[in-house]
Amino acid sequence: MDAKTLCLGALMHGEASGYEIRKLFEGGPFSAIYDVSYGSIYPALTVLLDKEWATCCVAEQDGRPDKKVYSITSDGRAAFLDALASTPAPDKMRSEMLFILSFGDHLPRANVLNLIDRYIADYEGRLGSIHDCGDDTDLPAVRRFVHNFGITMYETALDYLRTHRADLTEESNLALDSTIAIKNQPAVSGSMQ
Amino acid sequence: MDAKTLCLGALMHGEASGYEIRKLFEGGPFSAIYDVSYGSIYPALTVLLDKEWATCCVAEQDGRPDKKVYSITSDGRAAFLDALASTPAPDKMRSEMLFILSFGDHLPRANVLNLIDRYIADYEGRLGSIHDCGDDTDLPAVRRFVHNFGITMYETALDYLRTHRADLTEESNLALDSTIAIKNQPAVSGSMQ
DNA sequence: CCAGCATATATCGAACCGATACAAACCGTT
DNA sequence: AACGGTTTGTATCGGTTCGATATATGCTGG
Structure with a gap:
């Protein structure tokens, strides 16, 4: 497009x-x-x-x-x-946040939690502005469908981040030295069939 | 990135x-x-x-x-x-599907439903392949956090699409001629503050 | 046996991003 | 009143990225 x-x-x-x-x-x-x-x-x-x-x-x-x-x-x-009328391409997502988070094992746990906090703040802003930019009720059916889809996705993301952030604080005292450790570890081999 | x-x-x-x-x-x-x-x-x-x-x-x-x-x-x-360590850019989404759907009022309702069906099929495939590509349990905490985030988002999308698709079939007999009508309508003006 | 598919590497033009420059007009502040 | 910062606004440009295509090997099914 x-x-x-x-x-x-x-x-x-x-x-x-x-x-x-x-x-x-x-x-x-x-x-x-x-x-x-x-x-x-x-x-x-x-x-x-x-x-x-x-x-x-x-x-x-x-x-x-x-x-x-x-x-x-x-x-x-x-x-x-x-x-x-042309066939739409599949959705493309680009999340640097999630990419970095997916390597959270190699980062200090505090940085990970900090990242999640900023991720939450970002999505709170998005949810706010999407609410500001129009009322649900005065939209025709299909527009409302898309509008509420966005809100649902944002709310789900926020809900997930908030609830599961806690899972990472529990064991925050463990494995804080993984950042240093990785520097001497060889790449994991043989894991890719 | x-x-x-x-x-x-x-x-x-x-x-x-x-x-x-x-x-x-x-x-x-x-x-x-x-x-x-x-x-x-x-x-x-x-x-x-x-x-x-x-x-x-x-x-x-x-x-x-x-x-x-x-x-x-x-x-x-x-x-x-x-x-x-660099500050991550905000997430960027690119959904041709949703963009087209957001103009669903100008499309025949049958096309809209068809689009949603293909959207569902697409996300079913994504959910399937994300499940195939690794087990939840054998991942370290932060990796599991990201992994399940993806699953949660996909499941939410599928759930929304499936349940709210029905809302659009209810009134599918109305306003089928909006595609033709738009061609003679002037652009909506003054709606943008 | 041949078309189609999965695996695999590579390139190229067109499109796009992000940063930057420029400018007008506002604001607060010292 | 001069200064810096913010918002509104247009525009461009270098570098990056996309999407399509070309090429090739070997498998599989009809």
């Missing part, structure tokens, strides 16, 4: 600037679904203008810099619905 | 070929955590050899093509632990 399609999707919800589109994916209604950066958004918007899938006009604001507001055209809407 | 670090992480579990590393991220123990492609893995392994963070030897197999087996060095292990 390329940045053009993602921008068109954002514009389906109404006209927006590049900055506002980014906010939709960062804390907004798309935050639990997809991620896209400025470096993709601005070039994509230029292409959308080229293809006449969007129009643009400058809006002056008071107390803020001017912004370039983009609107989707009917050609753009058609192209977007066309893109939606 | 660059491909080099991800490969080093894979090699921390034991020696492996490029192909095997990929499998660790696709169906293996890293599948719920991170994703990395061949196009990143093979160049990364070359760099690891350059930096002497890994060694390589060719292994002949019967009934299969030869493979180049990589092992992490002690320098590599040090570099890896060093990389783990």
Whole structure:
């Protein structure tokens, strides 16, 4: 799914600037679904203008810099619905937190617990912003389905982290020297069939 | 988190070929955590050899093509632990499925249900392969923490999809023509503060 | 016997990220 | 009033990564 399609999707919800589109994916209604950066958004918007899938006009604001507001055209809407018809790629997750945590045996236990705490704080923020960005009730059925899916996943993650963090504090006095130990250990061999 | 670090992480579990590393991220123990492609893995392994963070030897197999087996060095292990110490970036999710579903109002209801079915099938497969790739009990505490986190998330997703799919079949006779209708509708404006 | 599949390595162009630069306007503060 | 910090806003660029493709070996089923 390329940045053009993602921008068109954002514009389906109404006209927006590049900055506002980014906010939709960062804390907004798309935050639990997809991620896209400025470096993709601005070039994509230029292409959308080229293809006449969007129009643009400058809006002056008071107390803020001017912004370039983009609107989707009917050609753009058609192209977007066309893109939606393609078979979706499987979900891709990228969690540096979990990756690091999965090597927690080689780290001091205190660092692991600290990491989990920051993980919890991160997801608390996500859950907060997803709640802020819209009310459950005034959404059509399918939108509500996706909205609540995100909330459910976040709440489950938080619940898991909070309850099972305790399991790691119990035995926190044991095996604190594993970090040093690993430096002299050979890689585990033969474990990969 | 660059491909080099991800490969080093894979090699921390034991020696492996490029192909095997990929499998660790696709169906293996890293599948719920991170994703990395061949196009990143093979160049990364070359760099690891350059930096002497890994060694390589060719292994002949019967009934299969030869493979180049990589092992992490002690320098590599040090570099890896060093990389783990950096502050992790927030999780990034990329779900084309959910993105398409979030525009389900513009799609025929039958397509939406079909999408959900394929979503369920996908996550059933993930849950299956994560169960195959290791036993809960023989893992150290922190590894078990991450392992069960993945299982919990997958099970929650499946549970949500299965139960709430029904909500969308109830009213499946209504608003079947929304796909056509949208083509003549202007974009919703003013909804973005 | 041949098509299809799993194993295996490798590359390449297109796409994308993250950091950075720039700028306008606000805020508090010393 | 000058200063630094934050938010809003547009834009680019180097380096990284993806996804598709090419190539090859050998197994298996029809």
